Amino acid sequence: MVAEIHTCDPLAWDTDLLVYEDPTNDCSAMTELACNGDASVLPGCQGFYSHIQFLSVSAGVTYRIRVGSYGLGTGGGVGTLTVNMQIATPEICDDGIDNDVDGAIDCLDSDCFADPSCTGIATGDECFVAIEVFDGANPIDNQPFTTSTDPPVDYTLCPGTGNGAMAFDGWWEYEATETADYWIHTCDPGAVGWNDTDVIVYDFTAAGFDCANLAGNEIACNGDSFILPGPCQNWYSLIELPLVAGNRYMIRIGTYSVFVGTGTLTIQSLTCPPMTGLSVATDCNTGEVTLSWDANAYDSIDLTRDGVLIASVPGNDTSYVDLGLAPGSYTYEVQGVCAGIFGGSETVVANVASYGGESDVIFGLEGVDQID
Known part of the structure; x- marks a missing residue:
């Protein structure tokens, strides 16, 4: 059997909930089985109720069952x-019931993916057949998609941003590659037909990687944005939000009303890798300074000499030659740039000496009577 235990009651307090197995029936050898602080699955509850689901019992x-309060003096009552x-x-797979009590209903249950009643669904049309996407620009196409009805669209995280019907929506799954702030957007001046998007992002890890638990795990949304300098289509969407490395996120993209076509989903970390491996070599014949550094994924690289920008080179360059310098000491700073975001820089000092073609080198020594 499977148990569901909760404290949902709109008049109750902020609860914490634990369940123990007591095989000796005297509390002397209890084993904790499950716990929960705050849940957001059930409707009509107090702000911070507790909810344990899918607990196997015999x-x-x-x-x-132990019920407590969030903290001393923070609640209690009936x-x-x-x-x-x-x-x-x-x-x-077609009765609208979670028969095996795993939290997934009908075609959202992995047991039903190959069932005849669940086949024929276009890849990406529903959460359980989401398309995997990666950092950078990903082509998207909503022409094969129908309008999903589950979970219900919740725009409470982004009111007033021109949200529409989330029609002809598709689903894309992304695993964050670093813990950082990200941009997730649909800016694409070449979008064909699909020029008005709506976007919702769900925390798929928090949902237990189960499409049936997406409701309540929305973390951000946007209808229309005007932040990017473009060029973009008229009504693209952009979300800026923090993601956690290794966590998975479900990205749902639909349209305001009837727009279908192709476009681009861009996922971009707002961090930029630090510069590494900076080294310097000088040529006293020519006064040249050669700077070298490790390759990395930059859009461009800025170089300064003594605090003044001297060059901005392509992001895939790994060296730069500064020509014709007079003798002296120079401080160089090299820094990568990613979508206008500066990465950590490295600094190096170059000492440029003069050389006039002399053929002899004279040493002045004291206290030494022999040179080997």
């Missing part, structure tokens, strides 16, 4: 503890 075994029991059965 008949004849004693379980202890509430409701609800315990629902359900016997798991094989999933039926």
Whole structure:
């Protein structure tokens, strides 16, 4: 059997919930099975109720349920503890019920992906057949898609941004490559037909990698944006949000009303790699200074000498020659640039000496009577 235990009650307090197995029935050898602080799955609850789902239990075994408050002096009173029991059965893929009690209903359950009632769905048309996307520009096409009805569209995170019907929406899945702030946007002046987008991002890791749990795990959304310098189509969408390396996110993109076509989904970290491996070599014959550094993924690289910008070179360059310098000491700073964001710089000092073609070198020494 599977148990669902929660404290949802609009008149109750901020709860914490733990469940223990008590095999000796005297509290002397209890094992903690599950816990929850705050949940957001059920409707009509107090702000911070607790909810444990899909807890396997056995008949004849004693379980202890412990309910507390968030902290001393932060709540308490009268509430409701609800315990629902359900016997798991094989999933039926077209009855609208979570038969196997795993949180996924019908075609959203992986047990049903190959079921005849769930086949024929275009890749990307629903969450459970999302298309994987990566850093950078990803081509997108909503022409094969229908309008999803689950989960319901929630624009409360981005009111007043020109949100539409999320029609003909598609689903794309992304794993963050670093812990950083990101831009996720649909700016594409070459978009064909699909020139008005709406975007919602869900925390798929927090949803347990289960499409049935996306509701309540929305983290950002946008209808229309005007931040990027462009050129962009008229009503592109842009979200700036923090992502965590290794976590997975579901990106849902639809249209304001009836626009279908092709476009681009760009996922861009707002950090820029630091400069590494900077070295210097000088030529006293010519007064040249050669700077070298490690290759990295930059849009461009800025170089300064004694605090003054002397060059901005392509991001894939790994060296630069500064010509015809007079004898002296020079401080160089080299820094990568990514979409206008500056990465960490490195600094090096170059000493340029003069050479007039002399054929002899004379040493002045004291206290030494022999040179080998």
